[in-house]
Amino acid sequence: MNKVVLVTGANSGIGLVLCERLLSQDTEGLQLCLACRNMQRAQAARSALLASHPGAQVDLLQVDTSSISSVIAAAQEVKLRYNRLDYLYLNAGIMPNPQFDVKAFFKGLFSSRIVAMFATGEGILTQKDCVTPDDLQEVFATNLFGHFLLIRELEPVLCHAGRTSQLIWTSSSNAHRSAFNLEDMQHRGGTQPYSSSKYASDQLSLALNTHYNKQGLYSSVTCPGFVMTNLTYGILPSFPAVLWTLLMPVFWLIRMFTNTFTLTPYNGAEALLWLFKQKPESLDPQAKYHSLTSGLGNSYTRPRKMDIDVETSDALYEKLLQLERDVRKKLKERQKESQYSCRT
Secondary structure, eight states, rough: OEEEEEETOOOOOOHHHHHHHHHHHHTTEEEEEEEEEEEEEEEHHHHHHHHTTOOOEEEEEEEEEHHHHHHHHHHHHHHOOSSSSHHHHEEEOOOOOOEEHHHHHHHHTTTTHHHHHHOOOTTTTEEEOOOOSSBBBBHIIIIIIIIHHHHHHHHHHHHHOOEHHHHHHOOTTTTOOOGGGGGTOTTTTTHHHHHHHHHHHHHHHHHHHHGGGGGGGGEEEEEEBBOHHHHHHHTOOOOOOOHHHHHHHHHHHHTTOOOOEEEEEHHHHHHHHHTSSSSSGGOOTEEEEEEEEESSSSSEEEEEEOOOOHHHHHHHHHHHHHHHHHHHHHHHHOOOHHHHHOOO
C-alpha cells in the first residue's frame, strides 16, 4: 500500500523541496498531499513536481492554519479522501516582518555573536503580531494552534491499531524558553511571537507523545538550520537583493566554522527526510533533530536535547484543549447566527 503523506506549507521553500526529495526516494510508493493556503501557488508546485516525477500521485488541499473554519474543512476533506495518514508534516509557518536593529546587526557582524545572530535573529529582531478573525494571535494560530487542531481533527486517520503514524514539526533554533510564557501562550503581550510559537511546538510535541504513543502516533521536532527562504528574506525586507548577494560569501565562510548554516532549502530539509526513514518508536521525544551541513557541503542529521519538560508540556496541552473547546463553541455560535440571518 502507498504511504500517504500530507505536508502543510508545501508550495515553496523547505516544504516544496521536502516533497521533491520524498518523490525522488519513492515515486510509486507515495501518495503525496500538498496542503497550502494559496491554491494558485500550490498548483504551480504540483506541476513542477509532476514535471520531474510524471508518475507521482500528488494531490492538493486548501488549508489556512490561521483559520479555524479552514482547518476543520480541510480535515473533513482529508477524511473523505484517505482512510489513513502515515505522515503529517507540520511545516506551514509565518514570521511577521520584524523591527530590525541596524546598529545591533553591524555590531554583531564583528563579534563572537555573529553565528547566533544570523542563525536565530536573537538580539536584532522584534516582531509585531496581529489578530485573526477568530480572535487569535496570527503567529500562534498559524504556527501552532492550527496544526494542533488539525491533528485533533485527523485522529481517525492518524491513529489505527497495528500500525504507526508520524507527526513531524518544522521548528527552529529560534525556539527560546525565554520568549514563552505559559500564562500568555498566544504571546499577546510580547515582541517575539515566532520564537514563542516555535518553543511551544517543541513542548507540544512532547505532550503529543505522552497522549498518543499508545495509539501508534508519534511526534518529532526538526530544525532546518539557517536557510535562505522567503521567510529569511522577510527578516530584512528593506535590504536590496544585491546586499543579500554580497552577504552570501560571508555565510559560506561562516559555514566553515559551524554546521548550522545549511543555507539551501535542500539541505534544510535533510532532517525532515531522515525522519521519514526512521522507526518512530526508536526516536527520542525530547530531542530536536537538526539538519546540519559541513563546511564541504555534506548534509546530515543530528539530535540535540530540547529545553523542555513534561510538566510544562502537559500544562500547555491542557490549555490548548481548553482553547479548542472555546473556539469550537464560538464557531458554532457564529454558524447559528449566520443561519438565522439567512432565514430572516
